[in-house]
Amino acid sequence: MKRPRLALRVVVLAYVGALIGVPLVFLFQQALLHGFGPFWSALHDPTMDHAILLTAKVAVVAVPLNVIFGVGASLWIVRHPSKLTRILDTVIDVPLAISPIIVGLVLELVYAQSGWFGAALAKIGLQVMFSYPGIVMASIFVSLPLVSRQVIPLLREVGNHQEQTASTLGAGPVRIFFTITMRSITWATAYGVSLTLARVIGEYGAVLIVSGNIALVTQTLTLDIGSNFDNFNNYQGFVGALLLALASIVLLLILGIARHRERTRNEYLA
Amino acid sequence: MSISLNGVTKYFGGDLVLDRVTDEVPQGSLTALLGPSGSGKSTLLRIIAGLEPLNEGYIELDGRDVTNVPARDRNIGFCFQDYAPFRQMTVFDNVAYGLRVQRVPKAQLKAEVEDLLDLVRLEAFADRYPRQLSGGQRQRMALARALAIKPSVLLLDEPFAALDAQVRAELRGWVRTLQRTLGITTILVTHDQSEAMEIADRLVVLNEGRIEQVGTPDSMYDKPANDFVQAFLGPITTLNGVAYRPHDIELCVPGLGTDATVTDVIRLGFEVRVVVENNGISSWVQLTHDEAQRLNPVVGEHVSLRARTGASVATPQP
Amino acid sequence: MRASALITRGTAKGLAITYLSLIILIPLAALVTNAFDKGLGSFWAAVTQQESIDALRLTLLCAAIASVVNAVAGFATAWVLVRDRFPGQAILNAIIDLPFALPTVVAGVTFYTLYGPLSPFHVNITGTWIGITVAIMFVTLPFTVRSVQPVLESLNFSAEAAAATLGASPVRVFRTITLPALMPAILTGTGLAFARAIGEYGSVVFISNNLPYRSEVASSYIYSLTTSDQTNSAAAVAVALLIIALLLLIFFNVTAQRLARRRA
Numbered sequence: 001m002k003r004p005r006l007a008l009r010v011v012v013l014a015y016v017g018a019l020i021g022v023p024l025v026f027l028f029q030q031a032l033l034h035g036f037g038p039f040w041s042a043l044h045d046p047t048m049d050h051a052i053l054l055t056a057k058v059a060v061v062a063v064p065l066n067v068i069f070g071v072g073a074s075l076w077i078v079r080h081p082s083k084l085t086r087i088l089d090t091v092i093d094v095p096l097a098i099s100p101i102i103v104g105l106v107l108e109l110v111y112a113q114s115g116w117f118g119a120a121l122a123k124i125g126l127q128v129m130f131s132y133p134g135i136v137m138a139s140i141f142v143s144l145p146l147v148s149r150q151v152i153p154l155l156r157e158v159g160n161h162q163e164q165t166a167s168t169l170g171a172g173p174v175r176i177f178f179t180i181t182m183r184s185i186t187w188a189t190a191y192g193v194s195l196t197l198a199r200v201i202g203e204y205g206a207v208l209i210v211s212g213n214i215a216l217v218t219q220t221l222t223l224d225i226g227s228n229f230d231n232f233n234n235y236q237g238f239v240g241a242l243l244l245a246l247a248s249i250v251l252l253l254i255l256g257i258a259r260h261r262e263r264t265r266n267e268y269l270a
Numbered sequence: 271m272s273i274s275l276n277g278v279t280k281y282f283g284g285d286l287v288l289d290r291v292t293d294e295v296p297q298g299s300l301t302a303l304l305g306p307s308g309s310g311k312s313t314l315l316r317i318i319a320g321l322e323p324l325n326e327g328y329i330e331l332d333g334r335d336v337t338n339v340p341a342r343d344r345n346i347g348f349c350f351q352d353y354a355p356f357r358q359m360t361v362f363d364n365v366a367y368g369l370r371v372q373r374v375p376k377a378q379l380k381a382e383v384e385d386l387l388d389l390v391r392l393e394a395f396a397d398r399y400p401r402q403l404s405g406g407q408r409q410r411m412a413l414a415r416a417l418a419i420k421p422s423v424l425l426l427d428e429p430f431a432a433l434d435a436q437v438r439a440e441l442r443g444w445v446r447t448l449q450r451t452l453g454i455t456t457i458l459v460t461h462d463q464s465e466a467m468e469i470a471d472r473l474v475v476l477n478e479g480r481i482e483q484v485g486t487p488d489s490m491y492d493k494p495a496n497d498f499v500q501a502f503l504g505p506i507t508t509l510n511g512v513a514y515r516p517h518d519i520e521l522c523v524p525g526l527g528t529d530a531t532v533t534d535v536i537r538l539g540f541e542v543r544v545v546v547e548n549n550g551i552s553s554w555v556q557l558t559h560d561e562a563q564r565l566n567p568v569v570g571e572h573v574s575l576r577a578r579t580g581a582s583v584a585t586p587q588p
Numbered sequence: 589m590r591a592s593a594l595i596t597r598g599t600a601k602g603l604a605i606t607y608l609s610l611i612i613l614i615p616l617a618a619l620v621t622n623a624f625d626k627g628l629g630s631f632w633a634a635v636t637q638q639e640s641i642d643a644l645r646l647t648l649l650c651a652a653i654a655s656v657v658n659a660v661a662g663f664a665t666a667w668v669l670v671r672d673r674f675p676g677q678a679i680l681n682a683i684i685d686l687p688f689a690l691p692t693v694v695a696g697v698t699f700y701t702l703y704g705p706l707s708p709f710h711v712n713i714t715g716t717w718i719g720i721t722v723a724i725m726f727v728t729l730p731f732t733v734r735s736v737q738p739v740l741e742s743l744n745f746s747a748e749a750a751a752a753t754l755g756a757s758p759v760r761v762f763r764t765i766t767l768p769a770l771m772p773a774i775l776t777g778t779g780l781a782f783a784r785a786i787g788e789y790g791s792v793v794f795i796s797n798n799l800p801y802r803s804e805v806a807s808s809y810i811y812s813l814t815t816s817d818q819t820n821s822a823a824a825v826a827v828a829l830l831i832i833a834l835l836l837l838i839f840f841n842v843t844a845q846r847l848a849r850r851r852a
Contacts (some may be wrong), residue, residue, distance in 0.1 A: 005672060012668045015661055018724055023698045026708075030701065049815025065607075073604055082717075091608060094616070097833045098782075101807040102826045105814050107616035109622050109823070116618055121622070141611050161354035164321050166413075167341045168348040169368035169419055173593060179367075183358040195689070202691030204790035205807065209814055222693045229697045229794065234706075241694040248689040253610070255689070255799055256682050 013112070024245070031242035033235065042239040050216050051240070058220065059200050062139040066196050068146025071189060075181070077148075078155040089152075095144045099219035103141050104209025107134060130212035135220065138206040143199040147192030155186040192260040194251045201247060271422035272297045273318065277327035280479075287313050289479040290327065295457065297332075300449050302466035303459045305476035306502070311459045312477070315425050315467065316396050318457065319348045331423065334572055344423075347416030347454075351428040353408045355400035361387070361411050362396040364519050368419035386414040389448075406437040413445070417452070424449070424456040430465065442469055463503050475499050492582045500584045507553040509575055512517035516543070516556035521565055527576030546573065619830075623823035634824035642801045643809040644828070650717050651785035652803070654724035659778040661725075662732025669733070670740045678757050688730040692790025700794035715797035720805060723791045728781035729784030739770055768851065772844040779840025783833045826830070 003200055034244045042048070073092060077085045095103070110116045111128035121128060128134045160185065164178045181191075211218035215227065221240055228237035273295035280288040288310045295301050303311040316322040318329060320341035328337040336344055356364050366383045375384070386394045386534060390410040400408055416424060429445070430438040446469040449456050460466050466473055467487040475490070475498075476483045483495040494500035497513060506513040509528055514525070521544060530548035542562035545554045555575065557565065567573065624631050634640065669681055687695065699722065701707070704714040713719035743766070751761045789807040796803045800812075806829050813822035 007670055008664060009668055009674060012661075012665050016665060016680060016683065016729075019722075019729065022688055023695065023726070024683075024686065027694070030698075065394065067839045068603060069607055072600060073817050076601065076604065088604075088608070089614060097783045097787070097830075097837060099789060099826075099829065100809070101811045101814070102787065103621070105406075105810065105822055105826055106619045106821075108814065109819065110615045116614070118705050137611055138789040141615075142707040142767060144612070159352075159354075160822065161350045161352060162356055164341070165348060165350060165354045165415075166356075168321070168344075168346055169415070170342045170371040171367070172342060175371065177849070179624070180356060186358075202689075204691060204693040204696075209811065214644045222691050225691075225697060226693050228791075229700070230673055234697075234701065237697055238701075241691075241697055244691050244694050246326075246690065248686070248694075252682060252685050253691050255685060258339055 100205030101204035274330040279326035347421035463511035621844040635819040666736040732777040775844040
């Protein structure tokens with residue numbers, strides 16, 4: 001039994017190593033090709049600085065909105081089920097199966113000047129397409145299900161007996177939410193937040209369409225990377241790419257810790 | 271605090287779950303709500319707690335109508351079958367929860383929680399988490415938590431169901447003693463009739479949402495109001511279409527009653543079960559150890575069965 | 589319940605529905621309306637343009653190959669993660685999530701440089717179906733691994749042990765007991781991977797070179813239609829792609845459920 005096990009292990013490690021490991025190492029190598037100094041100054045390129053700032057400004061709005069929506073919708077779906085919540089559950093999962101390009105397209109169809117709401121919004125001075133609000137909306141669209149998909153199964157498994165007990169002990173709905181409900185889904189929510197953040201800072205296709213890719217105005221970091229490569233500034237592109245990769249790795253570590261904590265906290269003898 | 275249930279009716283969708291349930295639970299009593307699964311007993315308990323609304327009827331606590339009062343204002347202690355521990359809090363914080371809601375000052379809170387933990391013998395576990403406790407310990411923690419708010423009523427939903435036999439027996443007696451000491455009006459839901467008979471002052475037998483009978487364990491066992499109650503509260507042997515308790519049937523020589531053949535004799539120490547068959551129907555008769563020695567039933571022997579004088583049968587009540 | 593609580597709950601629900609509508613429901617409605625704006629004939633013409641057909645065919649081909657390869661690879665990886673013990677296993681577990689968390693464009697430019705004209709390995713698979721497939725394999729591996737892994741973890745050994753006592757060889761036990769138990773999870777994971785793969789853009793657009801009719805994937809085609817203001821055609825092809833994704837998901841999930849039900 002030993003040899004097939006060893007063989008499988010080697011094959012899997014080789015596959016994962018070649019598919020994921022090699023590009024990752026290559027990315028580091030390409031960005032740090034000229035050493036740390038040039039890497040650092042490349043990071044301070046004005047176009048890139050603006051892109052980083054814009055990405056951060058989008059994340060700061062999109063992530064909290066989606067977390068509030070995600071947790072709220074999950075509570076609604078699990079604690080007060082109805083025909084409506086079943087539809088809600090399905091609709092929330094829709095973004096998972098939609099290509100980012102299509103996301104950009106549908107937002108443009110509604111919010112561009114020629115779109116359904118575009119003209120009306122322009123009259124009240126709100127420009128959505130080719131501007132910050134549009135990027136935020138696209139980011140919200142693509143990351144919408146990520147929190148709910150973590151929180152819903154956990155809420156179902158935990159059940160509502162703790163919350164009901166707390167109400168017999170005199171606690172009101174707000175206290176119950178913060179002392180019982182939120183505490184039982186902390187790590188699942190943290191997992192969802194990390195995934196959401198990763199998705200928001202990493203979105204490309206949808207933001208490409210919605211923002212118009214205008215350098216120094218509506219170009220997020222991902223668009224900046226793409227634009228650099230289109231203009232053969234490979235090195236600059238790789239610098240930005242490594243920055244995003246490092247951010248993803250940090251988020252991955254948080255994901256790993258959250259998954260581990262989730263398991264030990266809720267490990268339970270029947 | 272006394273509890274008054276008046277015509278409590280509950281529907282789930284189109285199904286009638288509780289049908290005009292009416293009862294007066296006296297102050298300081300331990301009442302067992304007894305019935306098979308699906309009889310509505312847990313639902314009734316949750317309605318009394320205010321965790322579920324009722325459709326018709328009303329509920330009074332000490333004469334005060336609480337039908338529209340939310341759970342958190344009813345001052346009721348509730349224990350779920352799964353104990354519903356607050357998993358992310360220590361045992362101490364679990365028990366202290368209700369007191370913190372009432373904003374009890376820190377020093378007093380600490381003293382009261384420690385007293386309760388002593389009472390339930392969990393003083394050494396104050397800083398542990400629920401997942402580190404055994405089933406019986408979690409049960410005691412749930413009780414301490416409910417008692418912390420000094421409830422006027424204690425509601426227990428199948429509190430012993432998830433425990434193994436020995437722990438269950440210990441905990442039963444302990445809860446009974448505790449209840450007698452504290453004098454809290456308590457309602458306990460169970461499907462286990464021997465448990466109910468052992469610790470309850472009064473039984474309420476529910477079937478399909480209706481009360482079948484209310485009374486003390488003894489009176490209900492000896493004078494069941496109908497076949498359902500009789501069959502639910504203890505074993506029965508049917509003779510000529512009438513249900514009797516197996517110990518109310520006499521084993522005689524052939525000819526004095528209904529003829530039957532002994533198919534098995536099971537000795538359970540103090541009790542001996544003689545399994546008999548007549549016309550293809552199998553039932554059993556209970557003899558005491560001495561009776562069995564005297565009569566010495568043997569497999570294959572032909573006997574006859576008749577009811578003893580004064581045998582308890584189902585007597586419909588007015 | 590108190591009136592204030594009811595009002596708050598109602599407002600919250602209303603807000604949630606408005607949020608969903610503005611961001612998802614109304615835009616999707618606009619998509620469908622726009623696709624059929626000039627009639628069913630026009631929709632069909634846009635979808636059956638040669639460029640469209642070539643793009644859809646290429647996309648489906650690459651996505652299918654990548655999904656099948658990853659169904660096997662994902663299963664093997666989950667197996668090694670759950671049923672094996674070796675140093676560095678935690679690193680393997682963590683690295684599996686990388687394609688999930690990494691921005692697609694980062695993967696895209698890295699693959700382009702690694703396997704393109706500037707490749708240190710002197711390979712050049714840009715503009716080929718191989719290049720596209722490799723990029724999709726990178727992006728979809730986590731899906732199959734993470735759907736099989738939890739099921740494999742919770743599988744108890746008693747069925748397998750029972751089969752062994754009845755004389756079954758390890759291969760037979762695997763084929764008749766273990767694999768059928770995991771099939772629903774494999775199918776669901778593959779379905780998710782496939783649906784994601786046919787819509788993939790960022791990681792694929794660089795290595796594919798986007799030559800119309802030759803190496804253009806569906807999402808690139810829709811993008812070029814969108815930016816050249818042919819919104820009706822773009823919407824039409826988008827609707828076609830979504831229908832394909834929906835059919836795939838339904839097929840895989842229904843098959844998975846059927847298999848699961850048969851065993852329950």
